Amino acid sequence: MSKLRVHSFSISLDGFGAGPHQDLANPLGVGGMGLHEWVFGTRTFQQMHGGEVGTTGVDDDFAARGFANIGAWILGRYMFGPIRGPWPDDTWKGWWGDNPPYHTPVFVLTNHPRASITMEGGTVFHFVTEGIHAALKRATEAANGKDIRLGGGVATIRQYLSAALIDEMHLAIAPVLLGSGEHLFSGIDAAKLGYQCSGHMATASATHIVLTRRG
């Protein structure tokens, strides 16, 4: 059975998954880029972005695990882009250029309908206006037996977490304080929902945590 998995979701020491005031210049909100410092140098990230050789080891292992056996992705609309409200036109196709790093169907949750977009490299963005259960159903069908990766952002993960629909969640706690922004766990009792820490490991760049849901 397909699992719903979160990987490489970075949060600050004070629990924020994005800084405030996201815009074109600040895709992760103001200060948010510091959350991802642990991943930028890894082999997995570098190879995905046509860069240098990259580092191997624990950080890279966690980054790589997030792409294994994934048949579809689910994203929130603000992870897809900074546009708020009705789509002004069809120009915006995500942050990632013509060949996004997904290479699968990607289901973007939004309240604003839009036609699907076929990108290079196998990524097709579909826009889902019927909510989290509909997105998961469509992603599960599209994944064809593989798992579904829940990419974020924060509001999207919070909805699936609150519904106890996430099977596994890898968080990377970055050694930065953001002070404000989008908080991951605020008001959510993950323990009561059945989640427990099933693994943790610290590197020089991040503390990796794996949460799993009791069966």
Ligand SMILES: NC(=O)c1ccc[n+]([C@@H]2O[C@H](COP(=O)([O-])OP(=O)(O)OC[C@H]3O[C@@H](n4cnc5c(N)ncnc54)[C@H](OP(=O)(O)O)[C@@H]3O)[C@@H](O)[C@H]2O)c1
């Ligand atoms: N820390 C990390 O590892 C990480 C990973 C990924 C993303 N991020 C960051 O997280 C931030 C985005 O997170 P976010 O919490 O602001 O937003 P988000 O979860 O990406 O998107 C929220 C928006 O998606 C739409 N949406 C979500 N659920 C919906 C539903 N059930 N039905 C219909 N529409 C729904 C709504 O947009 P509309 O009403 O406008 O359609 C909603 O306002 C960005 O800064 C991104 O870079 C961080």
